[in-house]
Amino acid sequence: MDALSPFGYVLVTSQRMQGMLLLVFAKYFHLPFLRGIQTQTTRTGLGGIWGNKGGVSARMNVFGHSICFLNCHLPAHMENSDQRMEDFESILQQQQFEGQAASGVLDHDVVFWFGDLNFRIEDLDMQVVKSAIDNNKLSTLWEKDQLNMAKGSETVLEGFHEGPLKFSPTYKFDVGTDMYDTSGKKRKPAWTDRILWRLRPMAQVSNSMSKRSSLSGLTSGTRVSQHFYRSHMEYTISDHKPVSSIFTLQFPYRVDMPLVTLFVEDEWTEISDAVAKFKVVPNFARSSWDWIGLYKVGFKHHKDYVSYVWAKQEESDFLRQEHQVRANHEELPKDSGDFILGYYSNNMSSIVGVTEPFQVISIS
Known part of the structure; x- marks a missing residue:
């Protein structure tokens, strides 16, 4: 709040569950057009008892269009890809909002899904992965990324888009450095930290656009444009590197009469x-x-x-x-x-x- 308030941004809502924190800010003059604000939390750690894993969300109507932000921390480790998908589906099922036409996360016009999703790079050994990173041949790793692989088989991922992973894997680093894990565990680098978005199922992407296009639109005219998707290697206080993205949303109409x-x-x-x-x-x-x-x-x-x-x-x-x-x-x-x-x-x-x-x- 101290950093953003001088630029006119006001905290709209927040939700926290242990290490997960979701903050939504808006320019103060947009506040009257953010309505129906609600938040939810879902615990999936220790069978739903502990909040170290799970999801936190915030939903609202923005100028008359429903938007949901979902921040997840999914199970770790290479072998738990199926468990990650199960937890994601469980979070979606449990998160229901009151008194809204959009009662579940996926019922919203636009959904942003992000967080430490913990998907790993399969099959390739450590040296192959590090060589691809060192030689900037990241595209050779994309097809072995568990989340990309799951998109072809998991129904719940239909409609989710992600920009190209043009930055190096953001996990796992020696804290305080830019060096990938040198501990005894030697965790293989992976894109654990991700930002995806989804438009409601009526979304129809032009055939001329590639599957990885950063631009997609609803038949009604809603469009989401991603301007960049990047990591921030300069931060060394964690074994992860932060990831950020900037989007523009275009709506076919605006509810812009204040109450x-x-x-x-x-x-x-x-x-x-x-x-x-x-x-x-x-x-x-x-x-x-x-x-x-x-x-x-x-x-x-x-x-x-x-x-x-x-x-x-x-x-x-x-x-x-x-x-x-x-x-x-x-x-x-x-x-x-x-x-x-x-x-x-x-x-x-x-x-x-x-x-x-x-x-x-x-x-x-």
């Missing part, structure tokens, strides 16, 4: 300026626990407000189109700066309306 529209003066220079007017869309379920927060531009999450005021709904409000609340004078910022107002919905557990930035000039 709550806030109105505010361009500047607050007097106490009388500290008023927020707002109107809500029809059928929006307000709560007496809703509130409007005053946030300094660069805030980190929805509770990182400077002050707030309850957006209580009185009986006389039901027929009114527009409402207003006045900020508490004693809680206004003493220093000048750029701020926004955000309407937090208690029922939706998220910010559903924001203003453009405005200036507060040392109100006293």
